[in-house]
Amino acid sequence: xxxxxxxxxxxxxxxxxxxxxxxxxKPTTATARAVYIxxxxxxHHCGYCDFALVAxxxxxxPQYLQALENELQAHRRxxxxxxxxxxxxxxxxxPTHLSPDTLRTLFGLIQQHFHPTKNAEISVEANPDGLDTExxxxxxGYGVNRLSLGVQSFDDxxxxxxxxxxxxxxxxxxxxxxxxxxxxxxxxxxxxxxxQTTVSWQRTLEIATSLPVKHISTYGLTFEKxxxxxxxxxxxxxxxxxxxxxxxxxxxxxxxxxxxxxxxYEVSNFARPDFECRHNMVYWNADEYFAFxxxxxxxxxxxxxxxxxxxxxxxxxxxxxxxxVEDAEDLSNEEKAREAxxxxxxxxxxxxxxxxxxxxxxxxxxxxxxxxxxxxxxxFLTQQADxxxxxxxxxxxxxxxxxxxx
Ligand code: SF4
Numbered sequence: 001x002x003x004x005x006x007x008x009x010x011x012x013x014x015x016x017x018x019x020x021x022x023x024x025x026k027p028t029t030a031t032a033r034a035v036y037i038x039x040x041x042x043x044h045h046c047g048y049c050d051f052a053l054v055a056x057x058x059x060x061x062p063q064y065l066q067a068l069e070n071e072l073q074a075h076r077r078x079x080x081x082x083x084x085x086x087x088x089x090x091x092x093x094x095p096t097h098l099s100p101d102t103l104r105t106l107f108g109l110i111q112q113h114f115h116p117t118k119n120a121e122i123s124v125e126a127n128p129d130g131l132d133t134e135x136x137x138x139x140x141g142y143g144v145n146r147l148s149l150g151v152q153s154f155d156d157x158x159x160x161x162x163x164x165x166x167x168x169x170x171x172x173x174x175x176x177x178x179x180x181x182x183x184x185x186x187x188x189x190x191x192x193x194x195x196q197t198t199v200s201w202q203r204t205l206e207i208a209t210s211l212p213v214k215h216i217s218t219y220g221l222t223f224e225k226x227x228x229x230x231x232x233x234x235x236x237x238x239x240x241x242x243x244x245x246x247x248x249x250x251x252x253x254x255x256x257x258x259x260x261x262x263x264x265y266e267v268s269n270f271a272r273p274d275f276e277c278r279h280n281m282v283y284w285n286a287d288e289y290f291a292f293x294x295x296x297x298x299x300x301x302x303x304x305x306x307x308x309x310x311x312x313x314x315x316x317x318x319x320x321x322x323x324x325v326e327d328a329e330d331l332s333n334e335e336k337a338r339e340a341x342x343x344x345x346x347x348x349x350x351x352x353x354x355x356x357x358x359x360x361x362x363x364x365x366x367x368x369x370x371x372x373x374x375x376x377x378x379x380f381l382t383q384q385a386d387x388x389x390x391x392x393x394x395x396x397x398x399x400x401x402x403x404x405x406x
Pocket of ligand 1: 045050
């Protein structure tokens with residue numbers, strides 16, 4: 001899956017830190033109202049994917065559930081009682097790779113420790129293949145009200161390059177079927193795939209917007225180190241899409257999706273009115289959240305903790321009731337403020353400077369005056385009333401601009 005962009009971007013910072021004790025895990029505040037659960041199983045490991053997951057190792061699923069239960073119980077000993085939350089996001093991996101019975105066990109576990117509020121957003125990531133009506137029935141029964149489908153493309157040649165295990169026709173059929181069970185649907189789409197043309201991308205966008213979906217995420221393909229795609233690219237077997245063509249595809253997406261009535265609310269995300277992903281908004285607003293499972297990162301009481309990415313190491317640790325936190329960082333107020341700038345700039349509305357300065361007791365110009373002025377002068381940022389935000393030019397190099405504020 002690719003939609004939990006913000007659990008992903010958290011991995012960028014790695015810290016040397018001994019395995020945490022329960023005391024180190026203790027949150028100093030308990031204001032989080034969002035929880036992420038990572039399910040690390042897939043039918044097949046797509047060659048471009050570097051998420052924490054295993055494929056063809058379904059025999060580990062019972063151990064995963066036991067380890068997750070232990071991790072959730074350790075959290076419960078700290079917080080004392082079930083926590084009320086506004087958002088639950090079950091991502092992966094492919095959560096719907098689990099059997100219907102296993103999904104019941106998983107949601108039963110989550111509900112023991114987290115109570116969704118009446119209007120909570122409960123999202124699950126899924127792939128078009130294997131998402132049968134029995135699974136949809138289970139998800140609906142447990143209150144899941146948002147599905148994020150890893151469609152990636154409707155072009156079979158592009159899907160083949162990406163090593164996806166479904167066809168474009170299957171994806172269309174799945175979207176139509178899911179819509180009858182869980183109407184709040186989001187699609188993930190990828191551009192910049194080797195061999196993909198602007199015509200193919202345009203066709204994928206047209207099909208996506210002709211379907212009954214509320215939200216679309218678009219990502220440029222990246223060649224992450226330690227993936228088969230990276231190695232194939234190094235050996236000349238896969239050719240990266242030229243930057244200019246990739247930029248064109250991104251601009252095509254912005255134009256097509258906004259013309260179709262979706263609001264571009266974050267660098268990679270588009271939504272119909274009131275269908276922004278509330279869980280991801282928690283990340284972008286630099287608010288707190290719980291997270292469980294291999295590779296998952298939580299942010300509680302100003303401390304970011306990241307679980308070990310290896311599924312087997314995470315399993316082994318929690319089966320022994322030992323913490324699997326690999327990295328932990330107690331962020332200073334200035335570090336929190338810089339992260340908040342970086343995250344807010346990902347949103348199209350940008351950074352509310354007054355609210356930011358009140359929240360952190362720091363002035364933006366004191367923290368990042370030089371970078372701010374430079375990017376305003378170069379036309380990559382704009383300032384209107386209280387908000388600083390990326391311009392269209394800035395969007396095209398968003399990661400570079402944003403990293404200047406860290
Ligand atoms: S299905 Fe999604 S999570 Fe699984 S390997 Fe493919 S891209 Fe990664």
